[in-house]
Amino acid sequence: MRRILAAAVAVVLAAAGCGSEPEPATSPRGWVAPPADGRFDYQLGGAYPPAAGVRIVDRDRAADAPADAYGICYVNAFQTQPGENGWWQAEHPDLVLTRQDPDWPGEHLLDISTPAKRAALGEIVGGWFEGCAAKGFRAVEPDNLDSYTRSGGQLSAEHAVAYARILVSKAHESGLAAGQKNAADFDGRSLGFDFAVTEECAVYDECGAYLDRYGDQVYEVEYTDNGIDAYRRACRDHGARISVILRDREVVPQGEAGYHYESC
Template sequence: MRRLASAVVATLLTLTTLAACSDEPAPDTRWQPRPGLAWQWQLDGKVDPSVDVPVYDIDGFENTADDVARLHRDGRKVICYVNVGAWEDFRPDRRAFPRSVLGKPNGWHGERWLDIRRLALLRPLMERRFDMCRDKGFDAVEPDLVEGYGNDTGFPLTARDQLRYNRMIAAIAHERGLAVGLKNDLAQIPHLLDDFDFAVNEECAQYDECALLEPFISAGKAVFHVEYAQPTARFCPTARKLRLSSMRKNPELDTWRRPC
């Protein structure tokens, strides 16, 4: 909405003051991974630091501050994997989740979808998880299962519910100085590109969806991509053309990798 010049000046001064008082760091103080960075994704147990790549994505609960510090000493950036869309019965904070937010099993052992409409209940739980990532020294967060609205969760979730929740998750990360990646959720990339610092994708080549990730690349933001079934000869030419950070992994995400 256009306003008189004096009103515009007053508004800008107010916004400048509010920005100076904000707890959220300026965007350029966060790590911003650029397209083409090689990476390792290991969620199966404690990290093996022997892979010579600049980025590691590892489980936030199963790895310690010392593990993160060791990777930093080797010149790595480290992403903290955290499940934000499902309850896990094997996590130390499992009892903090009210039963009212637990939905149907999601197909992974010990996991149930969360009712992401319940922001007031879930926000403090996710804040504590992201506090853990920050306190262990991680540079970024990979929030998993941020597309529950497209699944049979047991709740009538909508695309709008998912956008609201995903933006909350991104804000929680940014308030702690952490970069944050959008995991899959390809349909909502046009709405969430400005909220997320990079993307993490599984099997876009398998489903002929990799072109949908191009907005991240055009914005100078990395796309960390894996395939599980396709051989590298089939997806790597496209991945190189699109400047994706691509590799083949075992579905259990152990240490094995075959990069493009």
Template sequence: MPAGRLVLRRAAMLFAALALVAVGVADGTGSAVTTKPFLPDAKFDYQIGGGYPPASGVRVVSRDVKDVPAGLGYDICYVNGFQTQPDENGADGQPLEGTSTWFAADASRKQLLLPNPTPEYPTSTENQRYSTPYYVDPGWPDEIIVDLRTRANRTTLAAIVGKQIQACADKKFDAVEVDNLDSFTRAYATLADRTSAREGTEPEEGAPTLMSKNDALAFAALLIAKAHSLGLAIAQKNTAELEGEGKAAGFDLAVVEECGATTECADYAEVWGGNWVDIEYTASGFSKACTSVKSTISVVRRDQDVTKQGSTGYVYAEC
């Protein structure tokens, strides 16, 4: 999802060498596990809306956890971990685990959802079933932001998201990207800022929030440990404001959206060198990102809904 910034730019020869070497990481117990190195500057496709045969030359593909790897070189598994999944029922007609209804239907699980401080004023103009009692992401009103403010919540949520990460490993993906690490930046503490966000106007940078960067990083550390314990690399998703802290926490690469539109491409490049990809959703953002970092990474343009090839509105381009 669109969001919005990074210490040494490595030489291309170094990245090529790293691509041939397995990377050892700690799994949280002191044991060494092996993750597959990313393929710097390899042609990329973002297929989280449904898999389809990639264009010629594509070697890095990101797909949803419910999908299967493309098997062309490097496969990234998409999981929504810092917000609930949009509602979807299983074959038995019951809400799937991790969906908004699944969380809200249970007294203990609903305590894991970030509450709306002013329930008389919904956090979104849409889907007020959720945006009245809970803090939904204003841009994605079917997704409730989870409450990471306590260690107990983080531990319980990590176990829930960990099942999805396990599914990625079981399907033989190489890495996992967990959305939306930057949710804390949109959980505004004041009614005035929530009102602005609800109406589509982003509050000023640095506006006070209900959750902190440290809350997000503490939760991320649990997910990083889980992924590494399964031999999966894990990508920092967006969140330029972390600068080098995400890499220091243990993220292995980054999956970025709209750094061209937000003029943050150089920030990510500074931290990640060639170990990241960028997805743009507008022509202008795509042009800016291509101009800024095409010599270092694969930049793609996709349609906002990330639809399958052949669908109405489908867009794919790589510069």
């Protein structure tokens, strides 16, 4: 779970003029947020047919969009994927920091420290968003909004806010809704995000922050390696309001060893 300092973020958002609720965004391509309180499945480890009743499926951008559900396209927008490091070093070495995410070895942080670099990264990641839309996904989940906290001081909350705004704009231009992922202390609504995907918010007591901002358009994932208590508490506290699921940490496809999925 990514952690950030609430006070620092509050200062950044206030300085950026983000303290008030923005007017609802509009788009000529008409993005639509996921169904409120729709049953959710998180399939980042591999695609499989969703269970009966699942209305929203989140898959990696390399996968196909679900045929019979609202598809959210996972994009690692603030860091590299380990298998793509060679491409980044060959094509865009100036856009990648040497520092790796200590929690995810092999993932290098993208360098969002200047307007020019943020614009260049926005074009690259925006192209991935277009690819998601072409596959039939309805939304994107740009991961690692809080990666600046693991940059050793090379990146700041201001950088993350500015880059997040670019990503939301790129998503909307592609006709996709944009989901906040991580950084519970960011007011994602003020940055233009349309919904939230949250991991382990019951474990870290962050669910209320997302619910306050997004209402019933929050999609919560808890993990089995934390035990069952947090999941049960989430189900009891707000499972009637939003989709809460329990998954194995590796989110492996159905049929593989370790697979676990349940919903309250």
